[in-house]
Amino acid sequence: MGRSPGLAGQPPAPIIAAVHSDVPQEWQEEFEAAARRPLKTRLRYAFIHTYKPVLDDAGYRSFDSLAEYRTWCASELPDWLGYGPAV
Amino acid sequence: MAPRFEYAQAEEVRDSFARHGVRYLFIGKAGAILLGYPDTTQDADLFVEKTDANGAAVVRALRELSFELTESQAEEIGRGKDFVQLKSGPFDLDLVFAPDGIESFAHAWRRHVEVEGFPVCHPDDIIRSKEAANRVKDRESLPRLRAFRDYWLRRQ
Numbered sequence: 001m002g003r004s005p006g007l008a009g010q011p012p013a014p015i016i017a018a019v020h021s022d023v024p025q026e027w028q029e030e031f032e033a034a035a036r037r038p039l040k041t042r043l044r045y046a047f048i049h050t051y052k053p054v055l056d057d058a059g060y061r062s063f064d065s066l067a068e069y070r071t072w073c074a075s076e077l078p079d080w081l082g083y084g085p086a087v
Numbered sequence: 088m089a090p091r092f093e094y095a096q097a098e099e100v101r102d103s104f105a106r107h108g109v110r111y112l113f114i115g116k117a118g119a120i121l122l123g124y125p126d127t128t129q130d131a132d133l134f135v136e137k138t139d140a141n142g143a144a145v146v147r148a149l150r151e152l153s154f155e156l157t158e159s160q161a162e163e164i165g166r167g168k169d170f171v172q173l174k175s176g177p178f179d180l181d182l183v184f185a186p187d188g189i190e191s192f193a194h195a196w197r198r199h200v201e202v203e204g205f206p207v208c209h210p211d212d213i214i215r216s217k218e219a220a221n222r223v224k225d226r227e228s229l230p231r232l233r234a235f236r237d238y239w240l241r242r243q
Contacts, residue, residue: 023234023237023238024234027231027234027235028234028238030125031123031124031125031234031235031238033125034123034124034125035123035242039094039121039202039203040094042120042123042125043092043093043094043097043120043121044093044094045127046117046120046125046126046127046128047091047092047093047117047127047128047129047130047131048091048127048128048129049090049091049092049129049179050129052129055172056174058172058174059173059174059175060156060160060171060172060173060174060175061171061172062160062163062164062168062170062171062172063168063169063170063171064168064169065169065170065185066169066170066183066185066186066187066220068169068170069169069170070220070222073222079223081224082222082223082224082227083222083223083224084222084223085221085222085223086221086222086223086225086226
């Protein structure tokens with residue numbers, strides 16, 4: 001786990017109010033298991049690479065704004081990739 | 088398709104960006120994973136400070152990492168075009184110069200987290216950017232990410 005530099009050596013206060021909902025036990029166990037693994041191991045299993053149609057078909061893309069990128073995603077990518085806006 | 092991003096590639100980014108003095112933060116799910124979030128993702132997203140000097144530095148670092156950039160691509164990155172997707176290098180990388188939901192790089196930098204030398208956005212900034220992006224895939228991941236944020240804060 002990392003440490004935040006915070007301000008004046010003090011741990012930073014939460015920026016977003018904590019959510020006190022019932023966290024599934026399964027998630028809690030997964031968080032604890034991940035915390036016990038070294039970073040190198042965590043990264044080994046975290047990055048997967050599967051072909052994403054359209055998105056992976058160009059070596060370089062750039063957009064003047066994220067809004068422009070979101071519009072492009074919504075119009076060009078298959079819905080099932082999940083890059084479109086949530087409704 | 089580029090090889091999978093792994094610890095060695097993350098180290099290369101960290102070390103090359105440090106050599107060239109690039110100011111950046113890991114953001115998105117890759118950032119959360121560096122903080123300990125157990126999940127999977129397909130690429131690494133970097134929040135890069137948008138200044139002329141930093142833009143030039145990131146171009147130098149990317150070329151050192153064997154990303155083949157044309158002059159026009161280097162110019163776009165150098166001036167900090169808001170979102171750049173690189174899929175022609177040794178691994179896939181997204182550069183974000185103005186992420187949704189985050190006021191400024193300076194704000195994010197003040198509360199960032201260092202994990203083994205990797206500069207990472209605070210989990211609240213990662214969550215805010217995903218909330219603001221409001222994509223289907225972000226909405227699906229947010230409840231678990233918020234639960235992780237609470238867990239992470241308790242451990243600090």
